[in-house]
Amino acid sequence: MRDFAVSDSPAVQEQLDRLAALTLPQGRLGLDPVRELLTRVGDPHRALPPVFHIAGTNGKGSTSAFLRAMLEAGGHRVHQFTSPHLVRYNERIRLAGELIDDAMLADLLREVLDAGEDIGASFFEITTVAAFLGFARVPADACVIEVGLGGRFDATNVIEHPAACGIAALGIDHERFLLVEEEGAPAHPMARIAFEKAGIVKPGVPLITQAYEAEAQDQIERAARIAGSPLHMRASDWTASMGATIEYSDRHGELTLPLPALPGAFQTDNAALAVAMLRHQDRVQVPASAFADGIAAARWPARLQWLPNGPLTDLVPNASVLLDGGHNPDAGRVLADYLATIDGPIHAIGAMLAAKDARGFLSSFAERIASFTAVPLPSHDAFAPSTLAQIAREAGVRQTGTADSVQEALAALNRRGTVLICGSLYLAGEVLRENGPLPA
Known part of the structure; x- marks a missing residue:
């Protein structure tokens, strides 16, 4: 998809103008262009800190905010990739906790655009590779990476060995892209959405999800089974209930956590998913105190x-x-x-x-x-x-x-x-x- 961006930095704006001139890939499916682009810039996606990869229709951005806040509360330096930006393009890429500065953003975009002039890569593919290039060059302890659209064919899905994959709430959105008829894909709308989101599953990597209606649950369970991915679904492997606090429980034990500072009852679901993702992986250690501290600290603009x-x-x-x-x-x-x-x-x-x-x-x-x-x-x-x-x-x-x-x-x-x-x-x-x- 094409996006729109402006910058006060002439160096950044020059590269954003080049991005805006890219043509949309009409009907193109697959990850070959982004993989070729990654190869040309040294395969940075293979040199990332442990990755937490998040898909979903609603809530994936807030979940990523909770994840980053919890990891940082645990003393870790965190890279983060989200979309879209609200005001400045820099919001998409956070390096070791800080928004990328204009000088580095301009340099990364220029390097990737120059490398891929003949590939026909899209706006989001270029953006993703630029983010991964920055993540590979700046030391950090973990990456939180949000899927842009769908999951199966999203440019971020080139990640090979994440620490954990998560799927937030599911719903109908981006119908023109995600509900196009395709042989081998389910016809039921919610099943198809789940099929696309579950495309981020990786062999042997924990998949942590919310609970869903039967059609969606079947697709997620099937994807995890085929990939040999341990599936940890809400209400089956972990639970969370809200009152004056969040009462969270899984095989590791029980936690009583504060309600999020972010407004809206639904944010408790996103916070609980972030907790479950961190507790069902073993590549990044997070102290129990960091869950409560992260829930209190997380911020996510333009959501209530x-x-x-x-x-x-x-x-x-x-x-x-x-x-x-x-x-x-x-x-x-x-x-x-x-x-x-x-x-x-x-x-x-x-x-x-x-x-x-x-x-x-x-x-x-x-x-x-x-x-x-x-x-x-x-x-x-x-x-x-x-x-x-x-x-x-x-x-x-x-x-x-x-x-x-x-x-x-x-x-x-x-x-x-x-x-x-x-x-x-x-x-x-x-x-x-x-x-x-x-x-x-």
């Missing part, structure tokens, strides 16, 4: 994030502003659960990519919001505001409208209550760029 004072929030001085980048029906249901805990009127502002199930997303919380104002998402293949507003009406929102920008929408909502900005991580990035805080 309350915004501080800034140029945008100052436009609605009598309201609190909540930012969420979720964009599929499952994310809508999570958002609905959180909105149910908020008192008073909620007015939403949103934009969505045209490939997303806008009706499925909005219908989950339509009854909870007093209004929805659709805004444009410039430079992206997004719903026109008038179209998105119509979808919101059909989904059950009582009052809808459009505005030419988030600023205009906020200025028109100068009233008490809560303002929710939602529907797209790209929109969330623009909001953080304008208002702050920048992801760090």
Whole structure:
């Protein structure tokens, strides 16, 4: 998939412009291009610290944040690769705990782009190889690597011997890519999603997962069995329940852990998955105290994030502003659960990519919001505001409208209550760029 990025650094922007000019691989499947590119730059993926590889529809980013925080709380230096970025491209690559600096980012992108000029590699393939090159050159104790899309054919799936693989919550998303008919792949939508995510399984490597409905569970169990991968599924091999604390249990014993600082009840599931991934592998030692410390320390921007004072929030001085980048029906249901805990009127502002199930997303919380104002998402293949507003009406929102920008929408909502900005991580990035805080 193509992404969009800008940088204040001319050296970085030069390479981002080269990335933006890459053509999309139409109908191409397989990992041969990224493997060839890796070979040309010295196979850095074979020189990485122990890797924790995470797939999933929802929650994989938060799980990666919990993993990094727990590992760091245990005294380890951690590389991290995530996508997409929100404000700065540098957010995708974290070296030994710090966002990659502009000079090294420009150098890595230039080296990989130069090496692969004739391969026809994609934006994400180039990005992945650049990250692995940095990971191989900077000392660290562990890598946390998030799958970009799917799993089976994702560029990160060239990792050969990870310490553990994890699969977070599953749902329907990226249908144009993940639900295309293919011989040998299951036809049931959730089974197919699980089939793609379980493509990250590696022989002999522990696979740690949440619990799923039968069709998805069957695919994950089958993938683990074929690969000879020890499978540790929630409710079978480990459990976690939430009250005033998280009560976690597995064959190693029981833990009482604090609730996450990250808002939303679903974050307890992501935190528990991170704990299970660390406790079902033996390549990186993590003290028991690090689980609680990491849960308390983890941060993940644009997921139920309350915004501080800034140029945008100052436009609605009598309201609190909540930012969420979720964009599929499952994310809508999570958002609905959180909105149910908020008192008073909620007015939403949103934009969505045209490939997303806008009706499925909005219908989950339509009854909870007093209004929805659709805004444009410039430079992206997004719903026109008038179209998105119509979808919101059909989904059950009582009052809808459009505005030419988030600023205009906020200025028109100068009233008490809560303002929710939602529907797209790209929109969330623009909001953080304008208002702050920048992801760090």
